[in-house]
Amino acid sequence: MSPRPEATRIVITGFGSVGSEGCGEQPMRRMFQQPPVLRELDLSSGYHRADSARSAVLVQAESLSEHLAARQARRMSPPSRFAVVAARLAWQQAGLEVGVGGDQTSVVTSTSYGPSSFTESLLRQILLDSPSQASPFLFTEAVANAPAAQIALLLKAQGANITLTQREAGPLLALAKGAAEIRAGRAERVVVAAVEEANPLLHAVLDRFGVLAGSRDSEETARPFDLRRRGFHLGEGALAMVLETEQAALDRGASPFGVVxxxxxxxxxxxxxxxxxxxxxxxxxxxxxxxxxxxxxxxxxxxxxxxxxxxxxxxxxxxxxxxxxxxxxxxxxxxxxxxxxxxxxxxxxxxxxxxxxxxxxxxxxxxxxxxxxxxxxxxxxxxxxxxxxxxxxxxxxxxxxxxxxxxxxxxxxx
Amino acid sequence: MAPAMSDTKYEKVAVSGLGAVSAWGWSVDDLWRGLKGGRAAIGEPEQFDITGQRTRLASEVPDCLSDSPWARMTAWRRWSRTDRFAVVAAAEAWNSAGLGQSAGDCGDASAPVVGVFFGGSTAAMWEAETFFSRLTSREPGQQPRIASLASHPLSSPGDAVARHLDVSGPVESVSSACASGALAIGSALDALRHGWVDVAIAGGADSLCRLTYAGFNALRAVDAEPCSPFRKQRAGLSLGEGAGVLVLERESDLQARGGKALGWVLGAGASCDAHHMTAPHPQGVGAARAIRSALNDAGLGADSVDFVNAHGTGTPLNDSAEWKALEAVFGERASRIPVTSTKGLLGHFLGSSGAVEAVATVLCLHHGLIHVTPGRGEIDDALGVDLVVDEMRALSGEPVAVSTSFAFGGSNGAVVLTGRGQA
Incomplete structure (x- = not known):
């Protein structure tokens, strides 16, 4: 397919959210109507210091079960689970049928730290037990692009599959990349997703860098733009969007939410x-x-x-x-x-x-x-x-x- | 074969600088000497204990810069091993492009916008392993150093390059496992074509670590001997490490500043198998789609391709699927197109393999010679591949090559390159 004209409008036709309040639009709206719901992490591994921050904005694992069968979830790392549920919800909101993505559907995801709990488990096996104890399953799901691959498997999305890891800037770069894939004529639609997992090890590491609200016995309240701000809360979840050309969306009767x-x-x-x-x-x-x-x-x-x-x-x-x-x-x-x-x-x-x-x-x-x-x-x-x-x-x-x-x-x- | 006229509206993108770090040394000259020499640089690694592993081999970068000016830099001590590979290769590429000391434009609106597009999959995992060992150790005096984790995020090598070269444009890190380097080059190509940047530093870096070493052993994807791509006796890959970097510019910009092209990136393509988390599609359907997409992006037909720098890992399934993909794209001509695999010489650089193999391909195109693919035993006649063995093959005219990269999760990337053969 040839590149589309630069002026082609790329629109968002679906959102899917996995967050602290659950999965879908209403739980996402609830998240914004209240302060962050902080939950204490499992500190039993002993990674945290006495003066550490202790909580994060966490996804409740049970909230995924309605959207992801247990037998599927077992084969996935936490971020893959979040991403797959978010992508499914976004795809459905866009009015598309799951499993028929084809070679004109691409996936672009963003993550800062990848599947950190699976990486931790793998490191435990290799460094604390023996390298021969390394689990092949953990290894394949510990790569940063595992969530993108799982989205592709869910949707049978055979277009480009790209994972960006540019920390906080990554989600916007992913959206821009998704729009560029369509504009270049390489895809009819793109699922763009950002996904992150907040596990105790990652939390403890960020705490040792002193960047969390609550680090070094500070007040455990994040205060953006406030005079007394001291750090942020680590959060986790996924948000997926479906991108396509405005014309394609209108042709199939979909309602665009916005233009990239x-x-x-x-x-x-x-x-x-x-x-x-x-x-x-x-x-x-x-x-x-x-x-x-x-x-x-x-x-x-x-x-x-x-x-x-x-x-x-x-x-x-x-x-x-x-x-x-x-x-x-x-x-x-x-x-x-x-x-x-x-x-x-x-x-x-x-x-x-x-x-x-x-x-x-x-x-x-x-x-x-x-x-x-x-x-x-x-x-x-x-x-x-x-x-x-x-x-x-x-x-x-x-x-x-x-x-x-x-x-x-x-x-x-x- | 001269490339056919492109029917895309995009301007040609030139390669104006190259940089590389490999087991042969910390420069492109070292890389080219090694490629010409044709002897695999795969041996027993010294970096960590490999007791109990299925393989005892890897392609390891020598620590030979301890007396160089690099080692006297404060930043050198802070960088992870991967950051060092990335920065040294990028600095070499930048210097060879003749673009001046650094990319710093100090807010000058007329200065070219420089961006970094970097692929990788391990970043500072090697250093993170030491941190984790200390964190979980009950031994006294084993305090973990938190600063050693500052380079842990996968954006770190690209960021380190941008910081070292004082870049002010976009920085994009790609981590799609073994396709990362190729996909990063594709991103750079897009950014130049759309005018988002004027100069792109594209590449990738990865280093050996215990996690990937044990992980690939656990998958039984490694060969106990040096890897033997496309051979009957192939039994898996050999792991490697290093970096490859290309400086890319629009042809008109390069000409305007009197720069010299070492080659050209004509197109890039990507796809996903959507088939299995680790196994490639047995018919190479996704891989073929990525190659076709890259050729389409380049405005070229399959008959334009003069050689393939294959992903060629040496695993039974990958090489077989890749051959199916080449057959699907090139038809009966597939068995007459010379194929080489840089991994046969240097092992698998994982996320940076696509980048270093693109550098190797540009060098082959530039020098008019296709490097050999060492390995043991006969070429697998079930594959029908015209593998370059024993001696280098000459190229003439303006040959076109395809470099392929296929990854965990079914992510595939391909890059189409050309150059002026000098043979």
Missing amino acids: GPWIGAFDSTATRAGYGRGAERLAERLRQGLQRSGLSADDFDLVVSGASGGRDSDRLEARVLRSIWPRHEPDMLPPVFVPKAHTGDHGAGILAGIALGLMGGEACATPGFSESDPALGVIPFAGGRLNKPNRMLVSCLAIGGSAAWLVLESPNL
Whole structure:
């Protein structure tokens, strides 16, 4: 198939969510109507220190059983289970039949850490028992692309199958990649998913880096953009979307939720391997240039979906970059800045769930954890109430390690 | 054979720089010397204890930079083994492209936008294993160093490259197991064609670690002898490590700055078997689709291809499925197209294999010579493959090659390359 014209509109026709409140649209909406539901992790492995954070925003395993047969679940790592359920729900919402994806269906997933519990189990076998004890099953499901492969098996999706691992920027890059696959004529539709698993080892490691709310005996409350922010909550779950051309969606009677617009990628080379940098000006310049090239300006946006999650440095950088787009606006004159990770914990599916709620419109409570604005940031997050469907939203994700991505999403009616 | 005129609307993308780290050394010159030498660099690894494993072999990168300026850098001590492979290969590629000291544009709007597209599957797993051993140890004095995990995420090698070269454009890390490197090159090609970047640093890096070594042993996918791709007696793969990096630019940009092309990336394709988590589709259906997709992307027919740098792992199922795929794409001509497997010389670099094999393919195209595929025993006559053995084969004109990569989970990638043979 030949490339489609650049102007071809790529739309989102289905969402599927797996999160702390359960699977599907209503549980996802509930997640945004309340503070994050923190659950204590299993600390019995002894990875955590006495002054560690102890909780995360976790998926309840039993919530998956309605959507995934036990015999299937047994053959999957936790992130594969999350991803398969989310993809199935997204596919069904898009009005497509499961199992008939074919060679015109591609899959693009994003994960930061991959199947971490299976990796841990495998390391235990190899390092603490004997290399000969390594389980072939654990090994094949410990690869980062296992969730993408399981989605492909579910849907019989024989197009490209790509897993991106660009930390917090990954979900937006995956959406951009999915749209590019369709635009290039390589796929009729693409399932884009972000998936993450929060297991005790990963939690303990992040805690030792001191990035979690609750690390080093700090208050275990994530406070995005707040003066007293100290860190984020680790979260887990999956969010899948179905992308296709607007024409294809309309031809089969599907209702698009939103249009995937231009994306911008950047890197802050002042960032450390495990932190954020000081390169706000350079990131902002890349963002401004990118928007300008797409003929967009600050006035074109009526919603910002921010990847902020409560980190001291990350939220400062995020605020400085966002403020550069609206340099002369008072904080309360910015478009609403919706912070999904304040509800979902920090993981890729959280930001995609925020996009989903933004495009569908709905109620959200005031940004959890935020009570006192930081004058150095100049950003006041969403105060709660009705999140109206925007004409155009800007989504911003800055990643540990230096990468950054921004994506524009538009109303189908624009 | 000269490539047919492309019917795609995209501008040609040139390879302006190459970098490589392999068991033969930390440079492209080392790689090309090894490829020409044709002797497998697969032996007993020194990095970790392999007692009790099915195989005692791997292709290991020598630690020979301890007296180099690299080793005096503060960052060198912080980087994981994989990060080091990635950065050294990328720096070599960048320098060979003649693009200056670094990619830093300091906010200059007219400066080219440089992006990094990097594949891999292990990142700092080797260092994470040491951390985990210490974390779970009951021995006194075995405190784990948390800093050693800073390079653990799979984005780390690409990020390290971007940081070292002061990149300000997009960075995209791909981890689709053994197809990662090829898929990263495909992403870079897209980014150049759509104008998202002006220069792409595309490649991959992976290092040996106990997890993959024991994992492939557990799958019984490793050969007790050095791997023998496409041979009757093939019994599995040999693991390897290293990096391959290509600097890519649009042809017009390269010409405008007076740069020289070492080759061209004409197209890339991808597919998924959607068949099984580890076994390839026995008929190579998905693999064939990836190759056709890459040729279609390049605007070329199957009759344009002069040689194939095969995935060629040496496992019974993979080589058989790959041959079926080649037959499906090239028809009766399949048995007349020279096929080589870089894995026969250097083992399987996992997530970076597609990248280093793309570098090897560009070198073959550039020098007009196809490297050999060592191995024991006869070529499997059930496959009908025209495997390059014993001596290198000459290429002439502007030959076209396909490099293939197939992964766990059924993810497949293929890249179409060309160059000006000098033989």
